[in-house]
Amino acid sequence: MKAKKAIALLFGAVVAVLLLAGCSGSNDEKTSSSGSDSGDTKTVKFMHLWPEGSSKLHHQIVSDIISDFEEENQDIKIEPEVLSNEQYKDKLKVLSASNELPDVGMTWAAGFLEPYVNGNKFAALDDVIEKDLFVSGTVESYAIDNKTYGLPLELNIATVFYNKEIFNENGLEVPETYEEMQNVIQTLSDNGVAPIALGNKDRWTGSLWYMYFADRIGGSDVLTNAINRTGSFEDPSLVKAAEEVQGLVDMNAFVKGFNGLSDQEAKSMFMNKQAAMYLIATWDLPNYTTNEDVPQEFRDSVGYFNFPTVEGKGDMNSFVGGPGVGLFVSEDSEVKEEAKAFAAYFAKQWGEKSVTEAGVIPATKVDAGALDLPELYVDVLSDLNSASNITLFADVQLSPDVAQVHLNAIQALFGGEVTPEGFAKEHEDALTKEE
Amino acid sequence: MMSNKWIITLYLLPAFLLIAVLIFIPLILSGYYGLMNWDGIGIMQFIGFENYIQALQDMKFWSSALHSFLLAAFSTLSLIVYLAVALILASKIKGTNLLRKIYLIPMLLSSVAIAQLWIKVYNPTNGMLNSILMAIGIENPPEWLADPSIVLFAIFIPIIWQYAGFYILIYYAALKNIPDTVIEAAKIDGATPLQIALKIKLPLIMNVFKVTIVLAVVGSLKYFDLIYVMTGGGPNGASEVMASYMYKLAFSSNDFGYGSAIGFLLLIITLIVTVIIRKVTATKEEIEY
Known part of the structure; x- marks a missing residue:
């Protein structure tokens, strides 16, 4: 009987230890992740929606831009996270409800943006947007009350x-x-x-x-x-x-x-x-x-x-x-300046690379004559240039x-x-x- | 023996904590969020029972509830078919083993795969079903998933097909559990196979049958996956069920408060229905062999 009791106690103790270990484990994680921000290099978390499997070309361009950016800014590290479209939308909502948005992420224009802006989740980006770079009308669709909350990437x-x-x-x-x-x-x-x-x-x-x-x-x-x-x-x-x-x-x-x-x-x-x-x-x-x-x-x-x-x-x-997706910067980001710099850099680079490498039309202006593009693209791009109006979906x-x-x-x-x-x-x- | 209680508590604690954190607390929270006006992102605003009152007056909610109950009725009826199949399988016919495996296959597939499969079957121009119908001379076969008057039943069929293996397996196991001596005694008394099935086997597995009724009804009321993938509740809500309506409100319309209220009502409806079924089917008899 005594032996039984001892074994029972022993098992109980193991359970208790496991429970405590489980709790303290998560604490460790928290301290280590915040520790990385305080060092010399700053980490910018970036979430995008082009997984390697389904959007290989897009994924490649993103990786290239990230490594170029890290090359030019040795003290900033980009930490990407990739989800597919629908999962991305759901996760963004859940993260924002728990105040854990990534520093830079992707958003859609107008109606999608509105609740995030009203909830003070996205930072205004007017100080980093070079308006001349973008096709007119694209930046505007990310604006609410004269402030712009997204850097447009795509245009369709x-x-x-x-x-x-x-x-x-x-x-x-x-x-x-x-x-x-x-x-x-x-x-x-x-x-x-x-x-x-x-x-x-x-x-x-x-x-x-x-x-x-x-x-x-x-x-x-x-x-x-x-x-x-x-x-x-x-x-x-x-x-x-x-x-x-x-x-x-x-x-x-x-x-x-x-x-x-x-x-x-x-x-x-x-x-x-x-x-x-x-x-x-x-x-x-x-x-x-x-x-x-x-x-x-x-x-x-x-x-x-x-x-x-x-x-x-x-x-x-x-x-x-x-516009399709654009970039946002989180209002609560601890590395907001770095995040803004990365977002601006990304939008510019995306504009230069996406047409030729992924075959999509970026929100930035494209010089169709200087590039070797299929005929259909040239036609669409020239149509875009002569567009009298684009009504948003x-x-x-x-x-x-x-x-x-x-x-x-x-x-x-x-x-x-x-x-x-x-x-x-x-x-x-x-x-x-x-x- | 006092220490024993402590140890029992300690043993139960991990399981209890898991269930509390993963099930009970979210349940209470979703009821609580139902009292809020909340878009899932911004600030929550307490509005009392407004969401619940709105839900009770929401025609779309009631039509989705009706669809859920139709599905429940349909699945309950199909239990009889499953039972019949299980009875045949359990009697010693040839190829039982192979047939049992075939019936189990749909259960091994994920819901999304089943949905994709049936989307292809139902495709109005290239689908298997309409190709067959056109081949036998029907000129305008139905547009299964696009026609509001038949879309619901077109989805019920794969759902019933999906769960056939599960219920047949349960019934089969129960039937195999009946001692041979009982059946042999009946045979000696001159009972026909039909009589044995209806008057001996069926009453002996009645308890299992009742449990499956609860499973089928509860499963139907909270059913989501095939419907979400195959039609998304459309066209225009013709195949919407309670769970897909809840999901749409929370994640597409960004109305988490109202969505939570619907989710909580779904829970209450399911609880009430379960209690009613248990009451109606309750018996005190216990079977002893």
Whole structure:
């Protein structure tokens, strides 16, 4: 009996020791991590969303920029952490709730930014932004109350990509007006070809169509005004835009079951020549130019055109698009100056490297003539230079809450579950409630 | 023997602490966050029961709750099918071992893989299902995941398929536990195989069956993964369930306060339903062989 008791006591003691060890272990970690900041070298924590596996080229550029920066600034060490897109978004929220944001990280513009700025999590970056470096309009979309909280990295505009081969086979020409486009759609659908690939499970994809109709019918600022409350979603031209969307659905312009397809699935239909057109932003350009995994023959057969005018209205140089990710610096960072310096350096270097090495369009100005680029890039870049306006993606412009209402309403509009008037009213209700 | 109590406490402490930190404290916290107006980032603002009141008046919440209960009803009904399959497997037919393994395969796959698989099956133009339907002459097969009136049932099928192996395994084990002597006695008395199944085997594994009802219902009410991957709750909320609605509110709409309130209501609903099922199915009989 005594022996039993002794063994029991012994085990109990082991458990207690393990528990204590567990607690003190975490304490050790804390002291060591704060210790590294107080030494000669300062550590800047940097979180980005381009893992080696899924975005190899992006990842490589980031690593290059980091090592270049460390080379030039011997006393600063960059500590990168990489997560994929959706995980990144979730983790950022959790970290900011517990006040542990990285010193430098990636953010999206406008609506995504707003809660972080209101919660005093991001630092204003006006002192390190060289505005001349960036394409006009990009920096502005990271600004709230005249202060800028993000350094833009990417810039995208949405255009209609089309398969030249399918167009030739059916004797079609690139449409310049919406009436011509309707003819194209009718011809394709009569000949048994799915006219447009659309993956509306993701919802923002359908939003692009609505936004372009709004832009062409009501002018470049009607949607932006409706969102910032100087206008209204019940504006006749916005209701008309919603009607046009349903008109397209009624003439079977989109692939079958589009409301249940993801953008990825729609893309693969376009790339398998199962659909003739695909409205997407320029982040997809590598697939149609440099990406070696896509057959050369297909890449050669892709062209693009700007969204046509509708009933003679609209400016074909006005685009839907906007900056993708940008860099933020944490307000509570202990190494804020170093972090800002790194962010500014990164944005500049990214601009120089990303076009040629990763095939994406940066938010900084690019001298297309000086670089050896595929033709499609040169065209897009020159379109960008002559752009009269870029309307930011609606789901980015809106606050996260209303963005969800918008995206659901888009799905309902495409699915014919709501009338154009009801669609407008849902937006009005959500925006009024928010005020 | 006083010291024994201390030792017992000490032994239980690690497990208790883990459960408290990982389960009970978050539960209480999410109820507490439900009282706040909080975007997950900025300052929390106490608003009392406003979120809970709003949830009770929220049509989207109730329609997602309805979908969850539909799923629960559907999975409970499918238990009967699982049981039938297990009864057949447990009777000595050829190839039982192989069949058992085949039924288990879906359980070994991760939910995301199953979702991707069924997305491909349901693809409206290239999918296996619609290709077959078109081959046998149906010109306009349904758009399974895009049609609001059928999307929910289109998702129920993979869910039922996913869990078939799990329940069949439970029933199979229970059936194998019945002593041969009982079955033999019944045979000698001239009972047919059907009679043996319904009047001997079924009553003997009734307790297991009741446990699986609770498992199926609770599992359905908090179900999330396949739905989230396959449709994201769409189109326009037609396949939204309580858990996916909660996730959307917290992580997409940045409304952690309201999302937490929904999560807490989900907990309460699940608790109430569990208690009701236990009450309804309670028996005092104990089986002794």
